[in-house]
Amino acid sequence: MAEQDPFASLLEGNRRYALDFDRPGMKPPARAGVAVVTCMDSRIDPLRMLGLELNDAKVLRNPGAQVTEPMLEALVLAVHLLGVTRIAVVAHTDCAVASASEDELRERVAASAGRAADWQHFHAVSNQRRALTEDVRRVGTHPLIGEHVAVGGFLYDVDTGLLDHLV
Numbered sequence: 217m218a219e220q221d222p223f224a225s226l227l228e229g230n231r232r233y234a235l236d237f238d239r240p241g242m243k244p245p246a247r248a249g250v251a252v253v254t255c256m257d258s259r260i261d262p263l264r265m266l267g268l269e270l271n272d273a274k275v276l277r278n279p280g281a282q283v284t285e286p287m288l289e290a291l292v293l294a295v296h297l298l299g300v301t302r303i304a305v306v307a308h309t310d311c312a313v314a315s316a317s318e319d320e321l322r323e324r325v326a327a328s329a330g331r332a333a334d335w336q337h338f339h340a341v342s343n344q345r346r347a348l349t350e351d352v353r354r355v356g357t358h359p360l361i362g363e364h365v366a367v368g369g370f371l372y373d374v375d376t377g378l379l380d381h382l383v
Contacts (some may be wrong), residue, residue, distance in 0.1 A: 239270060245299030248272035251291060253351075254306040255281040255313070259374045267305070274298055280313035281306055281343050283351035292360045301365050303355055306379070307341075307348050308372040314341040344371070345382060352383040
């Protein structure tokens with residue numbers, strides 16, 4: 217019995233997408249000059265939530281929408297090479313990383329994985345508003361970013377689809 221490709225449905229979806237693909241030759245700069253740092257949560261549709269379309273923005277995602285060192289590296293490139301003039305850091309309500317402690321996240325992962333996860337760091341966020349404020353400050357004061365762009369911090373409500381401009 218042949219093993220089914222676990223990616224078969226994705227490849228089929230891609231074939232359907234390519235049938236109507238009407239944007240060949242797009243250039244890399246973000247047409248709307250926006251970079252969005254947000255969570256990997258699948259309830260967030262970063263472009264649509266901001267009224268944007270494909271190629272309008274650079275979208276960077278990780279657990280908890282945290283501005284990590286790799287995120288800062290990407291933002292520097294986005295600002296200086298990809299046309300970004302505005303950066304929106306967007307956290308969200310009902311975030312797993314912001315609603316559990318580091319130990320709780322490790323316990324949940326360990327239970328799912330069937331092995332200890334006490335060595336893995338998940339960057340739990342104990343105070344979402346404070347973390348968002350600090351992340352906006354980190355971006356805004358970065359010597360290769362801050363003076364070149366506008367930076368804002370937002371909270372996205374996963375139940376209403378609305379953004380609250382917090383910072």
